Amino acid sequence: MTVFFSQLINGLSLGSIYALIALGYSMVYGIILLLNFAHGDIIMVGAYASWVAMNQLGLGPVTAVCASIISCTLLGVIIEKIAYTPLRGAPRISLLITAIGVSFFLEYSAELVFGSGAKVIPAYFESKVFRIGSVNLSLTAIITLLVTVASMLVLTFLVQQTKLGKAMRAVSEDMDAARLMGINVNSTISFTFAVGSALAGIGSVLYCCSYPQATPTMGSMLGLKAFVAAVLGGIGSIPGAMIGGIAIGLCECFVSAIGLSAWKDAVTFAILIVVLLVKPTGFLGRKVQEKV
Amino acid sequence: MKKLISRRQFLAAAGVAAAASVLTACGSSSSSTAGSAAGSTAAAGSTIKVGVLAPLTGDVSNYGIAVANGAQLYLDQVNAAGGINGKQIEVITMDEQGDATQAVTCFTQMCDQGITGLIGDVTTGPTLAVVAESQDYNMPMVTASATAQAVTYDAETDTVYANVFRTTFTDPYQGVKMADYAYEKLGYRKAAVIFQKGADYNEGLAENVELEFAANGGEIVASESYSEGDVDFKTQLTTILGKAPEVVFCPNYYEDVGQILSQAADVGLDVPFLGGDGWDGVSDYATADQLDGCYFCANYAVGAAPEFESAYEEKYGESYPNGFAPLGYDAAVTLCYGLEAAEAAGLEAGTDEYKQAVIDGIKNGEIKGATGTFTFDDHNDPVKTAAILTFEAGAAVLKEQY
Numbered sequence: 001m002t003v004f005f006s007q008l009i010n011g012l013s014l015g016s017i018y019a020l021i022a023l024g025y026s027m028v029y030g031i032i033l034l035l036n037f038a039h040g041d042i043i044m045v046g047a048y049a050s051w052v053a054m055n056q057l058g059l060g061p062v063t064a065v066c067a068s069i070i071s072c073t074l075l076g077v078i079i080e081k082i083a084y085t086p087l088r089g090a091p092r093i094s095l096l097i098t099a100i101g102v103s104f105f106l107e108y109s110a111e112l113v114f115g116s117g118a119k120v121i122p123a124y125f126e127s128k129v130f131r132i133g134s135v136n137l138s139l140t141a142i143i144t145l146l147v148t149v150a151s152m153l154v155l156t157f158l159v160q161q162t163k164l165g166k167a168m169r170a171v172s173e174d175m176d177a178a179r180l181m182g183i184n185v186n187s188t189i190s191f192t193f194a195v196g197s198a199l200a201g202i203g204s205v206l207y208c209c210s211y212p213q214a215t216p217t218m219g220s221m222l223g224l225k226a227f228v229a230a231v232l233g234g235i236g237s238i239p240g241a242m243i244g245g246i247a248i249g250l251c252e253c254f255v256s257a258i259g260l261s262a263w264k265d266a267v268t269f270a271i272l273i274v275v276l277l278v279k280p281t282g283f284l285g286r287k288v289q290e291k292v
Numbered sequence: 293m294k295k296l297i298s299r300r301q302f303l304a305a306a307g308v309a310a311a312a313s314v315l316t317a318c319g320s321s322s323s324s325t326a327g328s329a330a331g332s333t334a335a336a337g338s339t340i341k342v343g344v345l346a347p348l349t350g351d352v353s354n355y356g357i358a359v360a361n362g363a364q365l366y367l368d369q370v371n372a373a374g375g376i377n378g379k380q381i382e383v384i385t386m387d388e389q390g391d392a393t394q395a396v397t398c399f400t401q402m403c404d405q406g407i408t409g410l411i412g413d414v415t416t417g418p419t420l421a422v423v424a425e426s427q428d429y430n431m432p433m434v435t436a437s438a439t440a441q442a443v444t445y446d447a448e449t450d451t452v453y454a455n456v457f458r459t460t461f462t463d464p465y466q467g468v469k470m471a472d473y474a475y476e477k478l479g480y481r482k483a484a485v486i487f488q489k490g491a492d493y494n495e496g497l498a499e500n501v502e503l504e505f506a507a508n509g510g511e512i513v514a515s516e517s518y519s520e521g522d523v524d525f526k527t528q529l530t531t532i533l534g535k536a537p538e539v540v541f542c543p544n545y546y547e548d549v550g551q552i553l554s555q556a557a558d559v560g561l562d563v564p565f566l567g568g569d570g571w572d573g574v575s576d577y578a579t580a581d582q583l584d585g586c587y588f589c590a591n592y593a594v595g596a597a598p599e600f601e602s603a604y605e606e607k608y609g610e611s612y613p614n615g616f617a618p619l620g621y622d623a624a625v626t627l628c629y630g631l632e633a634a635e636a637a638g639l640e641a642g643t644d645e646y647k648q649a650v651i652d653g654i655k656n657g658e659i660k661g662a663t664g665t666f667t668f669d670d671h672n673d674p675v676k677t678a679a680i681l682t683f684e685a686g687a688a689v690l691k692e693q694y
Contacts, residue, residue: 003534006559010526118547120577129560136533136560211523212554213547213577221521256527261518262489 002134007257008250013141013210015249016148020203021226022233022241023155024076024196030236031172031192033092037099038079040223041106042197046072046204047121047214048114054122061124068208069201076197077190085186103220110216118213124205140209151202152242158195159238168192172236221265225252228272234285243283339382340375340631340641342367343402345395345412345422346620348387355616356414359436360385362620363411365600365607370628377635381628388413392421403429408642409631409650411623414616416440423456430455432650434626436619439463440492444672455651457672459622459661460591463493466568467500467543469589469678473694474539474566475508478587484514484537486528486552488544491520497543497568505541513537518548525552526559533561545570550577557582571681572615572688580686592618592663593679593690600662622661630654664693 021043028036046068053064083102087095128139159165167188170178179185207222208214225248233244248268255267275282344363347356367381375381384402388395395418402410409432413419419438426433435443435458444456461469474480483505487498502512513535516528529552532540540556542549542565549571556565564585567574571588592615594601600621604612612618633653639646658667659674666676677693 003530006530006533007527010524010530010559014524014526118550118577120550123579127558129558131560138558138560140558210526210555210558211551213523213551218523252524253527256518257531259516261516261522261528264522265519 003257005135007253009135009137009141011250011253012246013144013249014253015246016144017203017207017210017245018222018226018229018249019242019245020148020151020199020206021222022229022245023151023238024200024203025223025227025230026233026235026237026241027168027192027196029230031168031189032084032088032095034084034095034099035227036196037096037223037227038102038106039196039200040219040221040226041103041110042072042075042079042200042219043204043207043222044110044214044216044219045075045106046201047208047218048110048119050124050205050208051119051121051214055119061122065124065205068205069198072201072204073194073198076193076200080190080193085189103223107216107220114214114216116216118215121208121212121214123212124209127209144206144209147202147206148242151199152238155195155199155238164188164191225268228268230282231272232275232282234282236286237282237284240282240284338378339380340409340635341382341384341405341407342627342631343399343407343410343412344383344385345388345398345402345410346385346414347390347418348385350390352390352415354613355437356387356390358613358616359412359414359620359623361608362436362604362612362617362622363624365604366621366624366628368607369603376628376631379635379641381631388418390415390418392418394418396421396425399425403431406642408432408646409627410434411436411620411627413438416443419443423453426455427453430644430647430651432627432630432647432654433457434459434623434654436460436623437616441671452671454655454672455647457626457654457668457674459619459626459663459666459674461676461678462673463496463568464500465673466589466678467497468504469694470497470541470543470566470568470587471501471504471508471510473587473589473680474541475505475510477694478539478564480539481510482513482537483510483539483541484516484532484535485512485541486516486518486525486532486544487542488522488548489517489519493568493570494544498541501541501543523551525555529556529559529561533559537563539563540565542566543568543570546572546574546577549574553578553582553586569615575683575686575688578686580683583683583686585682587680587682587691588688589678589680589694591615591679593681593688595690596664596679596693597662618662622659622663625661626654626657626659629657629659633657 024039028034049068049071050064053059053067079102083098087098130137159168167183170183171185171188175185229244229248230241232247233240252264255264344360346360347353367383371380384405384407386398388398395413399422411434413422413435414437416438419435420442423443433456437460438458439460439462441462445452485498485502488494506512514532516531518525518528540563542552549567567588569590572590600618601612604617630650630653634646634649637649639649655668664676666674669675680691680694681688682691
């Protein structure tokens with residue numbers, strides 16, 4: 001039982017990180033129907049930002065966290081402006097291919113600048129392990145869970161209660177109609193990318209708390225897993241991304257826990273296939289009528 | 293313009309181009325030949341020719357250069373002390389660029405130049421290719437660093453390549469050493485294993501650790517694996533924690549080891565970890581706290597042979613770059629041991645009897661090298677002590693030879 005609860009905590013903290021990243025996927029997909037495959041690599045850049053701040057410049061952990069989040073946010077907006085905006089009217093497949101191109105560009109640029117070896121990210125805080133009964137609970141896991149829940153609440157408030165959120169929902173509903181209603185579509189899309197990338201920045205900090213190494217390709221598998229989480233939850237849905245992320249995290253942990261660690265990734269992607277076959281809209285996705 | 297070139301002219305031009313490319317190829321291979329100056333002044337017939345084959349350029353050149361430098365260091369020492377039986381050793385060094393085809397080409401060239409023994413190759417792939425070729429020549433061959441079993445032994449036909457020796461210990465041997473050390477020296481009785489699945493090195497060590505530890509009378513309470521590229525090990529470590537081992541064997545490479553150690557701290561698994569030579573360099577990837585009480589084994593550790601280290605520094609103006617240098621040194625020691633036996637028998641260098649005498653000499657010899665004193669077993673693998681390293685304030689230090 002002790003081991004079960006410990007594994008539950010492992011699964012929840014891993015799932016939280018997937019959830020934060022899945023949110024970024026989901027928001028961007030919701031607004032311009034783009035699967036932003038560069039999203040995982042933004043996390044990689046965030047991790048390197050922390051490394052540069054703490055290891056190279058000798059700055060404190062708070063500055064490093066800010067550096068990660070700010071550089072992710074800026075990068076997300078810049079990518080959107082340079083790579084995606086010019087293709088607004090192009091077929092969706094062009095956008096998708098561009099996203100893959102951006103992903104490779106980021107990975108190999110990082111390899112060129114930082115080398116292919118792993119960089120160790122210094123600890124942001126001194127980790128402690130609390131014992132509750134016979135279950136070990138690390139400070140890292142607690143912080144990961146709390147930050148994820150807080151990010152979710154802030155995001156829900158932002159989308160549901162603010163004017164910008166209203167504009168985001170309107171653009172996602174019907175871009176042309178929103179433009180006619182006087183909504184600045186371009187800045188709304190940029191804002192969506194900024195929020196999604198900021199979440200990736202937070203995700204990258206949490207990731208580095210648990211797995212303190214940065215490599216140029218760290219984002220690709222992470223991004224794919226988050227993509228599966230977003231699809232599972234219903235792509236385009238914010239609570240769906242959260243549920244999907246946690247579900248994938250728990251699933252991975254329990255597959256490993258029963259001794260099938262080699263099958264972990266296979267199970268994750270089998271879930272993707274099953275969801276696409278059986279219920280393409282995921283847990284909470286809306287059924288979209290194709291416009292004729 | 294097109295019509296101005298006739299078919300005949302075109303063929304002629306193509307012929308010239310082809311000939312030129314052949315010439316260039318020859319040029320590049322011979323330019324990679326760096327005949328050493330050592331002993332070149334000695335008259336022909338009074339020298340013993342020895343080949344050194346290593347990747348001196350390319351991806352794995354940092355290993356190749358270390359081996360070649362280490363070997364050259366010993367050969368120069370022998371020459372400076374008057375050579376073997378009064379004969380100077382003439383060294384023919386060639387660069388195989390980390391390529392198996394190139395390695396075979398270099399090897400046959402060396403044979404044409406009359407070598408009577410080979411030090412090399414360095415990495416497993418090219419070494420296997422040269423081993424296959426060397427059978428035709430029955431060429432005595434000592435590799436410093438190729439760890440694959442297949443280098444000296446063909447498991448399919450159950451034959452040992454009698455002419456091939458190595459100075460590094462093999463991967464399985466490390467597993468046995470670590471299991472023995474944990475059981476006998478450190479007194480652990482309950483152990484767990486975490487290793488990367490699908491990788492020869494990790495799986496080989498893990499398997500041998502488990503077998504040996506159990507054979508000693510210890511108990512393996514958990515055996516957990518992960519896949520290449522995994523970064524999350526908390527699940528496996530939590531499972532291990534649930535089985536309450538006294539020690540965890542972690543025969544993986546340093547980057548993964550760093551992740552595993554830091555996540556072990558996170559899940560509250562506070563026991564020592566043990567590993568193999570893949571841990572070399574782990575100090576940059578884990579904190580002093582996490583490394584406290586951990587051990588790993590290696591072929592060589594700083595300070596194990598101070599004379600070698602100072603001689604290397606004196607000759608090359610820098611401290612030895614990695615563990616491949618002392619192994620290269622020992623490969624030269626091994627070959628020279630065999631050469632002495634052949635010389636003592638009064639044979640003529642380069643003949644078949646001479647080569648066989650070198651092989652027999654090595655096979656029955658006891659070699660005193662920089663990485664310790666060793667003999668060779670049935671599979672021509674060295675039987676030797678391993679350097680056991682532990683950590684002081686996060687830095688790897690030699691604990692003892694075991």
